[in-house]
Amino acid sequence: MTDYSAIKAELLAKQEELSDRLQETQATEGHEVEEGLDPNAQLWEVSEVRDGLDDEAATELNQVNEALSRLDAGEYGYCKSCGNQIGSARLEAMHYATLCIDCAESAEDNRDLEGFDPDEY
Numbered sequence: 001m002t003d004y005s006a007i008k009a010e011l012l013a014k015q016e017e018l019s020d021r022l023q024e025t026q027a028t029e030g031h032e033v034e035e036g037l038d039p040n041a042q043l044w045e046v047s048e049v050r051d052g053l054d055d056e057a058a059t060e061l062n063q064v065n066e067a068l069s070r071l072d073a074g075e076y077g078y079c080k081s082c083g084n085q086i087g088s089a090r091l092e093a094m095h096y097a098t099l100c101i102d103c104a105e106s107a108e109d110n111r112d113l114e115g116f117d118p119d120e121y
Contacts, residue, residue: 002088007095008071011064014095018061025054063096079103 070076077086079100086100099107 002077004071004076004091007076007091008068011068011071011095015061015064015068018057018064021057022054022061025057060096066098067096081107 067076077091078084079086080098081103082100084100086097090097090101097104
């Protein structure tokens with residue numbers, strides 16, 4: 001069995017970082033507006049940026065949590081499509097990869113498949 005302790009430590013650190021970031025962006029609800037500018041436009045823009053950051057962080061946090069679950073279940077490092085091991089270089093580059101490089105490339109080639117999410121691969 002491969003030792004993923006370093007990857008698990010990095011995933012746990014990323015989990016904490018993303019959770020903190022989500023809490024911080026949610027705590028900035030009462031953003032001050034600049035004088036002389038339309039306050040509604042400013043608040044809308046800040047809200048749009050915050051929502052985008054929240055969505056991105058929430059998606060990545062979900063991927064990190066799923067990777068940690070796979071680690072705990074002994075399923076980490078195996079392709080969800082073909083069952084083969086995911087290469088260590090791929091896991092080092094993207095700790096929450098769920099597909100081996102061959103299946104990820106195949107999925108990208110078939111983007112018209114229902115449910116394709118390029119961020120997952």
